[in-house]
Structures are given as C-alpha cells and as structure tokens.
Amino acid sequence: LLSRMKVSNHTFAVCSAILLLLVSSDGFTTTTTTTTRRTRTNVPIGGSFVTHGNSYNGRVSSTTTTLGSKTKLGATLQQESSSSSFVLTKDQVNPLVVLGEGGAKEKWINAFGVWVIFVSLITCPVWLVGMGLVHGTTSFLNQQQSNDNNKDNNNKQKQKQQQQQQWDPNGAIFDFTGKLWSRAWLAMNWSYPTVTGALQEIGERDGPCMYVANHASWLDIPVLCTILDPVFKFIAKGELSKIPCIGHQLVWGRHILIDRDDRRSQLRSFKEGIAWLKQGVPIMAFPEGTRSPDGRLMEFKGGVFSMAVRQKVPIVPISISNTHAVMPANALVPVQNGNKKLSIYVHPAIDTTDRTEAELSELVKSALLSKLPKDQHPLPDTENVTE
Numbered sequence: 001l002l003s004r005m006k007v008s009n010h011t012f013a014v015c016s017a018i019l020l021l022l023v024s025s026d027g028f029t030t031t032t033t034t035t036t037r038r039t040r041t042n043v044p045i046g047g048s049f050v051t052h053g054n055s056y057n058g059r060v061s062s063t064t065t066t067l068g069s070k071t072k073l074g075a076t077l078q079q080e081s082s083s084s085s086f087v088l089t090k091d092q093v094n095p096l097v098v099l100g101e102g103g104a105k106e107k108w109i110n111a112f113g114v115w116v117i118f119v120s121l122i123t124c125p126v127w128l129v130g131m132g133l134v135h136g137t138t139s140f141l142n143q144q145q146s147n148d149n150n151k152d153n154n155n156k157q158k159q160k161q162q163q164q165q166q167w168d169p170n171g172a173i174f175d176f177t178g179k180l181w182s183r184a185w186l187a188m189n190w191s192y193p194t195v196t197g198a199l200q201e202i203g204e205r206d207g208p209c210m211y212v213a214n215h216a217s218w219l220d221i222p223v224l225c226t227i228l229d230p231v232f233k234f235i236a237k238g239e240l241s242k243i244p245c246i247g248h249q250l251v252w253g254r255h256i257l258i259d260r261d262d263r264r265s266q267l268r269s270f271k272e273g274i275a276w277l278k279q280g281v282p283i284m285a286f287p288e289g290t291r292s293p294d295g296r297l298m299e300f301k302g303g304v305f306s307m308a309v310r311q312k313v314p315i316v317p318i319s320i321s322n323t324h325a326v327m328p329a330n331a332l333v334p335v336q337n338g339n340k341k342l343s344i345y346v347h348p349a350i351d352t353t354d355r356t357e358a359e360l361s362e363l364v365k366s367a368l369l370s371k372l373p374k375d376q377h378p379l380p381d382t383e384n385v386t387e
Contacts, residue, residue, distance in 0.1 A: 085325065085373070085375045086322050086325035086326070086336075086341045087295070087324070087325045087328070087375065088325070088328075088335060088336060090108070090330075093108055093110050093331075093335045093336075094110050094111070095108035095109060095110045095335075096109055096110055096111060096113075096114065097109040099332065106330055107330060107331065107332040108330055108331050108332065108335060109331075109332050109333060110335050112334065112335060112336055112337065113331070113332065113333040113334065113335060115189070116189055116333040116334050117333060119185060119188045119189055120185070120333075123181060123184060123185055123188070124181075124244070124245050126181075127177060127178070127180075127181040127245055128244070128245055128248065130177040130180075130181075131174065131177050131178075131245075131248050131249065131252060134168075134173055134174045134177055135174055135252045137167075138167045138168045138173070138174065141167045142166050142167050145166065145167075170231050170279065170281050171231065171252075171253045171254055172230055172231035174252060174253050175231055175232075175249070175253045176230075177249075178225060178249045178253070179225045179226070179228075179229070181222075181245075182221075182222035182223075182225035182226060183225070183226055185222060186222055186223070186226065186338070189334060189337060189338070190337035190338065190339045191219075191326060191334065191337050191338030191339065191341075191342055192226065192338070192339075192342075193223050193226060193320075193338065193342035193343055193344050194340075194342070194343045194344070195226070195227055195343075195344045195345075195346070196343070196344070196345050196346075197344075197345040197346035197347060197371075198346050198347060198348045198349075199227075199346055201316045201346055201347075201348065201349050202227055202228060202229065202316070202346060203229065205282075205316075205349075207280060207313070208276075208277045208279075208280050208281060208282050208283075208311070208313050209282050209308075209313050209314045209315065209316050209349060210277075210282065210283050210284075210285065210305070210307065210308040210313055210314070210315045210316070211224075211228065211232065211282055211283070211284040211285070211315075211316050211318055212284075212285050212286070212287050212304070212305075212315055212316070212317055212318065212364055213284075213286060213317070213318040213319070213320050213368075214286070214288065214292070214297050214319065214320055214368050214372065214376070215286035215288050215290065215291050215292060216291060216292045216295040216296075216320065216323050216324035216376065217291060217295075217323035217324045217326070217327045217328070217329075218291070218327060219323040219326055219327040219334065219338075219342075220286075220291075220320050220323050221234075221246075223320060223323060223342060223344065224284065224318070224320070224344075226344075227344060227346070228282075228284065231281055231282075232281065232282040232283065232284050233253075233254070233255050233256055233273075233276050233281055233282070233283055233284065234250065234255045234256065234284050234285075235255075235256045235258060235269065235273065235283060235284065235285040235286075236250055236255055236256070236257055236258070237257070237258065237259075237260075237290075238257040238258060238259045238265070240257070241257055256269050256272045256273055256276070256283070257269070260289065260301075270306070270307065273307040274307055274310060274311060277307060277308075277311045277313055278311070283307060283308075285304055287300035287301065287304045287305075287361070287364065288300060288301065289301035289304070291329070292324065293329050294324070294329070295323075295324030295325070295328075295375065295376045296375070296376055296377060296378050296379065297365070297368060297369060297372065297376060297377065297378055298378070300361050300364075300365065302357075303357070304357075304361075305352070305357045305360045305361065305364075306357060308352050308360070309352050309355075309357060309360070312352055312353060313352065314349035314350060314351055314352060315349065315350045315352060315360060315364060316346065316347065316348075316349045316350075317347040317350065317364050317367040317368050318344060318345070318346055318347065318368075319344070319345040319347070319367070319368050319369075319370070319371035319372050320342075320343075320344055321341075321342065321343045321344075321345075321371070321372055321373055321376065322338070322341045322342055322343065322373065323338075323342060324376070325341060326338040326341060326342060345371040347367040347368075347370075347371070350363050350364065350367070
C-alpha cells in the first residue's frame, strides 16, 4: 500500500518499523482474552500483601498493615483477585522506552504507545489548525459586530442583546473541535468507550447541571468528550494550559482553570463557574481534585459541590471504568487498547435542593462506586486498627 502511494523511502522505513513493532508486541494483540484480560493476584511478602495489578512501576510495592488490619485488607484483596482486572504489570506492558527509570516519575512507552504517538502526530496538527480557524473566525466576526454597534455602548440593554447575538457566545462550535479530535483519536487507538445509563441526562436535559466523575487517568478527558454534548466547561488545573493543543482548547474555549494553592484563583474560578451556570452552560468537575495514582476512588475535595448548591442545579454523576488500566500513572501514553475495557455509566441526576454538601458528597460517592469495578473501590480504612 505504501509503495502504491509512492511515499519516500524514509517514510516507508519509518512506517514499516512501526508496523513491525506493533505486530511483534504481546500487549497489542486482541485475538485472545489471555493477553488483554488480567487477573489480580495477591502475594504475601514479608507479612504484607501485594496486589500485582497495582504495581505500576514494576517493582513490588507492598502495603504494610498492622496485624489486626492485615486480615481485613487481605480479605478485600483476595475478593478482588477472584474478579477480572485489565491492569497490566510492567512485564506485561513490556516497555520499549523507560523515562526516569527507578524514580517516582518513571514513564513507560511500549509498542502500542508508539502507535498512539504516531496517531497523535497525525491528528493533533489537524486539531490545532481547526481550533485556530474557528477561534480566529469567530473573534473576527464578533469584533466586526462590536465595531458596528459602538454607538450603542452606553445602552446596557443593547449590550446584553449584542452579547446574545455574538457568534458562538458559549464556545460550543470551538469546543466541538476538541470533541471531534477526542472521538477520532480514541477510535484510531481502538479505545472508544461503551456508554450506558441515564443518557437522557445529557442529550435531553433542559437547563444547566454539574457533571462529576471519578478521575483515574489523563484518558478520562477525551473519554468524557465522547458523550458530553452540546457544550460544557471543564474545571481543570491551571498547569494544563501549558500543554500544546489541550492548553489551546482550555484557554480559547474559556474553560475554568484553577490553582488550588492560590485562594484568589479559587475564588475567581468559583465566580466563573457560577457565571457559566447562569448562562445555562453545564460544568464538568472531578471531585477528587486530582488523578488517583492507582485508579481507586479517593476522598472528595471540600467545596466541590458549592457551585451546584449555590445555583440549585442538579448533579449528574458519571462512572468511568478502566482508564487507569489503559493509561496508568506510570505510562506516558496508553499501554494497551481500550476495546471492551473502557466504559462510561451516566447516573440519574441528584437534586441539590435542601441538601448539604456533605449529603451530596455521600450520594455522589455511592453512585460512582455502584458502577465502578472492584479494583477502583477504596481499600478498607485501617488507620484505627492496632496490633
């Protein structure tokens, strides 16, 4: 095929090398369940239990517990071992490149990851050009419209009408470029998620709401973009604005960027979220505040539901399964395809009327856990157990 396309010898060599790597990779095959579906096993080492499915760095990282809590934790891990997990160990990942080997920030790239990088290099420039065209066009048209109505700038009613008549006022068209990229990128990497649940909470909802989901991997972001239509705004960490393409999408799309260490940034983000909800635009937040290192649901950050309570809008929980297995914390890019692994479950909306944030937190947590696999449930709390 490449020969018929008359590509250069250099391009032919690169593409051939990538294909050979993919074909020779054990982690790439999907013809048998034994290579894509892994079973969790627990091995006692030095009086501690080790779950191989969570050994992301390839080293045995035991969870040390006291004598009194060992039985309870061991029983939980043993129960999980009887169920299937898609998490791979380092040996199963078979990395070709290891960045920062032996360190806390060790990152892997295996043969499947080479394919993902290849797909990203093809699709990201197209996405960037698309964003630039939409952003430039809408900015130019809105500027022209603003110049034509300068005489009415002192009339507040006129200003409000002009704002409503702006081209793409909520960034729906602009954000759709990111959704298109996410869907194409996932499809080309055999990782498009299955979607079930109360889908009417997304496609047929009348009025704003707050979407919340568990956060186990960077992959959660493109996965969510496959279902959240027509427009929504992420609450995201400010550092993401520095990443090419993703940063452009967040900044130009006027998503809500927050620095949790800066009180003023938190207050500004709160006001931005309230403003979007008042305009009828849903907000998307991760209550845990950061990615879980092992995929297990963590404690929620305080105040995450305050915007929903303030505006009295419903909360729609969304359970995302197995993104931590497809792209674990120690992987620079996905290490395996997500076919028949990645899934999304949309829960019925939770009414915020006359409910405290603590009550909402428990309701959301219960909903999320009800559709997450066992290896994404929190481990038993053993802090108060003594020998």
